Amino acid sequence: MRSFPNTRIRNLGILAHVDAGKTTVTERILFLTGAVHKKGEVHDGTTVTDFDPQERERGITISSAAVSCFWDRHRIDLIDTPGHVDFSDEVERALRVLDGAVAVFDAVAGVEPQSETVWRQADRHGVPRIAFVNKMDRAGADLEAAVASLRDRLGVVPLPVQLPIGREDGFRGVVDLVGTRAYVWDGDGLAETEVPVGLRREAAARRRALEEAVAELHPGALEEFCATDALTDGTLAGALRELTLSGAAVVVLCGSAYRNRGVEPLLDAVVSYLPSPLDRPPVGGGRVPADPAAPLVALAFKVSATPTGRMTYVRVYAGTITKGDAVLDTATGRAERVSRVLRVQADRTEELSSAVAGEIVAVIGPKAVRAGATLCDPAAPVVLEPPVTAAPVVSVAVEARRGTDVDRLATGLVRLAEEDPSLVVRRDPETGQTVLSGLGELHLEVAVERLRRDRGLEVAVGRPQVAYRETVVKGVAGVLYRHVKQDGGSGQFAHVVVDVEPYDGEDGFAFASAVTGGRVPAEYVRAVEAGCRDALVDGPLGGHPVTGVRVTLTDGATHPKDSSEMAFRTAGRFALREALRASAMTVLEPVAEVTVTVPAESVGTVLGDLASRRGRVTDSEVRGGTSVVTATVPLAELFGYATRLRGRTQGRGTFTTRPAGYEPLKG
Structure with a gap:
């Protein structure tokens, strides 16, 4: 080599x-x-x-x-x-x-x-x-x-x-x-x-x-x-x-x-x-130079299951990764052993003794590393910023057709989510169904087909559903919640007062403390924030995740013996839930920018169809005998659109989509 x-x-x-x-x-x-x-x-x-x-x-x-x-x-x-x-x-x-x-x-x-x-x-x-x-x-x-x-x-x-x-x-x-x-x-x-x-x-x-x-x-x-x-x-x-x-x-x-x-x-x-x-600039805030002699720092960006073992793709930013090395996964705190280092040629591999700073290779041996984890020298821990994972927008219910395959399906879904962090698996608490969520209809089709082909599972799949969200339109101030619990032994006490208002930041949530005089210690403030994040999982309108909310902790009180981080986390969760119920809320639905390319004679039909799907046309132009129409359409209205477009244009129409955020659900 x-x-x-x-x-x-x-x-x-x-x-x-x-x-x-x-x-x-x-x-x-x-x-x-x-x-x-x-x-x-x-x-x-x-x-x-x-x-x-x-x-x-x-x-x-x-x-x-x-x-x-x-x-x-x-x-x-x-x-x-x-x-x-x-x-x-x-x-x-x-x-x-x-x-x-x-x-x-x-x-x-x-x-x-x-x-x-x-x-x-x-x-x-x-x-x-x-x-x-x-x-x-x-x-x-x-x-x-x-x-x-x-x-x-x-x-x-x-x-x-x-x-x-x-x-x-x-x-x-x-x-x-x-x-x-x-x-x-x-x-x-x-x-x-x-x-x-x-x-x-x-x-x-x-x-x-x-x-x-x-x-x-x-x-x-x-x-x-x-x-x-x-x-x-x-x-x-x-x-x-x-x-x-x-x-x-x-x-x-x-x-x-x-x-x-x-x-x-x-x-x-x-x-x-x-x-x-x-x-390229050094990563890790400039602290990790591309030096083969420095302590090892590598970022895992892809995980793949292969017949030869679980393969983890890494970019080595500093140091040298060698066959037999013990490395620290800073995401889990676990020590992992590198048994092989491989140069990847698509579906083929070439054995290496080591890889140095600047190289992209795959390693076999680590059993629990996920995409986004930092692998480093155990004696010099470093955490690199992981890649951002997009939130899922489409979900389907999946179940094994044979009762004997239930456990195999659960294992297969876990493996899918490990390899693709944008796939999310959860259990619906109301229906008891297993729900698979992803970034689009095709994304989920491919995932389900992998279950069928790679694991030989017969899987039943429900109709696609979009991932709605809830947001605050008009907030409230001064919502008080006292968490007091005494059932023998140490009790629990936390007193918090919060204000809630709309927030348009990219991360969808902001938290601040305006408490003065040390009435709520810093560690309890962090616990209140964690409790608020817990409350964002399901909103008051339909149990959808909550986004676009700013929470300010304005007051609180502690007990010298019974206050704890757990108590304040619980208080934060219930305080925000009460505040959201008292706020003016609305449901948001995901929308997509759709670009449709059709023969000029079909543009009227396409415009009518987009309007029936609650689409809002934002641009239209003619390019060499074909019309290109751009519209913003609710994602829920796009299921099955490919078949409809082919039928209405005699197979000559094509379209592409890209996420365009969320808008209030009308009607």
Whole structure:
């Protein structure tokens, strides 16, 4: 196994809207780098990264897959992420451990809803990106329009570094504006040539525009530009790298991955412009440097059950993880033993003796590690911030058809939730049913199918139900609750007074103490907050989780013997429940932004159908003979919409969705 210094490692993600060609780009990268010897195709079900049977049947990526390859003396650890909104948590966990990303866009559609969503996810994690405008061979492909959509919809400064040679079906190459060379593909062969005569004037003009744009953003480039009225290739390339790392601009390339055109320059751009582990800020508040000699710090971002054992994917941020090491899981406080260290190639693995800071590998041995846990040297505990897990919005009741399978179903559901933290399993206290919740209808379909295939279970599934929430419209002040309990031995005493009001923060809950004079000690204040969080689990209107509430503890009292954290936690819980019952409350329902693409003659039918589903149209435009309608629709009204849309458009209509938050339930 070749060893690479940190500077020659690229931890790379491939991000895109569904059907933008993300997996095809990944497959061509693997083929060109020699990682595989035959090009895989999504439509044939022969791709390396989409190896799960459901992925191959559905033609979509469901789980992020890790692979490694080599290009220009660099190792690229690549993660192919899902493009469907129902699996956005897989993207979130991958972005948490990546150093850079390639965002793939359709040359006809430009920025689409889910590509905008994953772009914002990458923004939150500060992941530098380059853009690859794919499918340049399609009818209607337009690089300039795609670049404009990057600028308008994502609010970035796009810097195209290539000029296409040929249009649509005649697309056959690109002019590299940095090196002023042409790359032309004939079949699967690549030829590097001079810029075609017919494109030299346009190439010179675009090179000039690129130099001017870079000089405006980069002080060093501006100094050279003012002195010489031009930029050398080296200065331009160096400035593009620095602008990419800072996020001040986005380098844009183009090609057609399916026709093997444009991928080699993309790989060169990955090496040239995207960061190594050493180019990224240290994690853990700057306390964890990417140093192989430092104490071990690694983040588990994915857990997978395999025939060879429970596999935990980790990003090593500091130190070295070695076969046989004892590591501390700071989430549970348990010591775990690493029995194997593996380099993952999708569904294949390669045994390693160790992995160092900057590498992404899998380990076997830890039995209770969950995604988001920090693994570290037991002598130097460190806790890294875990990836954010989205709250579920759709639920189904599941039960085993055979009584003998009840325990096996329970075990299978626990395993699913361990592998995918965005799946939540609970028991309904009223009906006694087991309820599986997730991020969408497709998300739950895939999970249930895994139970059937992987565990051989016959499962009955109820109708999907959306996850409602409750919120405060108008609060109350001065709600008093006294918790007094005396039944022999030590008693319980807690006295609290709370105010409740609406709150619009992202986390949905805020707590503060306005108690003065030490009437409630700090440890009891924390207990009151914990009790309030307990009360948010089920609201007064329908037992739905409560969000959008601010609680202020305004007064309280203690007893010298009978007060305890438990007593104040209980008082906090019941005080907030009483306050919520006295407040003006409303039920919230999840809504989605739906983008429907249909033939122009079908737009009237689609608009009528959206209106019948309580949809609110927010945008409508015509793109090359097709109409694109964007609407906000309650999620509960979208069950079965795919079948209805196909029927009303003779199979020619398509749609995509993305979460748009919650709105008050009307009617």
